[in-house]
């Protein structure tokens with residue numbers, strides 16, 4: 276049973292928040308949307324430090340030399356999705372990230388779950404980490420020793436809560452501006468509208484002037500405990516010009532072969548592997564169509 280909560284602090288500055296976490300050590304946790312923390316709080320946690328007054332809910336278009344999106348860790352999934360359809364278009368991002376934000380459980384959850392909370396407390400079903408890894412995002416953390424920026428490959432290499440040091444706060448998520456000719460898509464398969472995913476896939480491609488694939492990135496979620504990328508399957512797409520159904524089917528098969536999948540009560544491993552094959556194929560088809568439109572000068 277969870278221990279009784281002894282204190283809830285609402286610091287107004289980052290140094291104050293860091294000091295509070297430091298002072299209470301392992302008994303304290305940052306509080307974001309509370310959707311994981313209040314459901315599965317560890318018995319040790321008696322002190323919560325609410326990050327709500329630190330101005331970390333901002334969503335900004337980064338200026339040179341770091342164009343792209345600057346996403347505050349306390350921005351909710353729904354505010355991110357709304358922003359990406361409006362002012363956030365200036366960051367040049369494709370639909371992929373907004374689709375992942377809108378895939379989270381239900382509208383009510385999307386109004387509470389924060390981007391930071393979704394990325395730090397990664398579960399098998401987490402949606403935003405899959406999209407952000409595919410987009411090669413970087414994660415800014417602040418702690419007693421100062422600020423550091425962690426690349427997605429490092430941030431998601433193990434559970435992010437272990438990558439962050441004790442008392443460290445994830446403050447910003449930086450998503451690089453994709454080049455012209457980029458297109459992306461996020462797809463998720465669930466048993467019903469609100470259940471956790473059986474498989475999810477993010478695909479991002481960049482097309483050159485002649486329609487050939489310059490770069491491709493693929494990431495998967497929900498098929499094992501942590502998200503994963505599929506560099507080998509993605510590399511097999513590079514250099515191909517206007518890949519059609521046969522080429523995409525081959526990439527889908529390569530993805531299914533490369534993916535690490537596990538079984539649970541929702542689905543067996545072989546079924547999940549087959550889902551990977553089809554979902555990667557579908558996500559790539561959608562991403563390529565969007566990239567082709569972007570190349571021709573339409574919206575990304």
Ligand SMILES: Cc1cc2nc3c(=O)[nH]c(=O)nc-3n(C[C@H](O)[C@H](O)[C@H](O)COP(=O)(O)OP(=O)(O)OC[C@H]3O[C@@H](n4cnc5c(N)ncnc54)[C@H](O)[C@@H]3O)c2cc1C
Pocket residue numbers: 304305306307308309310311312313314326348349378379380381384387388389390391392393394395396398400401402403439443444445446470471472
């Ligand atoms: C019924 C249900 C269904 C769900 N379905 C989905 C789904 O389909 N897809 C999906 O992606 N998610 C889903 N979620 C949400 C997911 O499981 C987590 O609950 C959510 O991502 C946690 O985000 P939060 O902002 O509420 O974080 P909190 O619960 O506030 O915090 C979670 C943990 O992260 C730490 N933390 C939070 N923010 C920071 C920060 N900035 N710096 C350092 N540490 C931090 C906290 O200390 C805590 O340990 C679902 C949740 C529920 C309850």
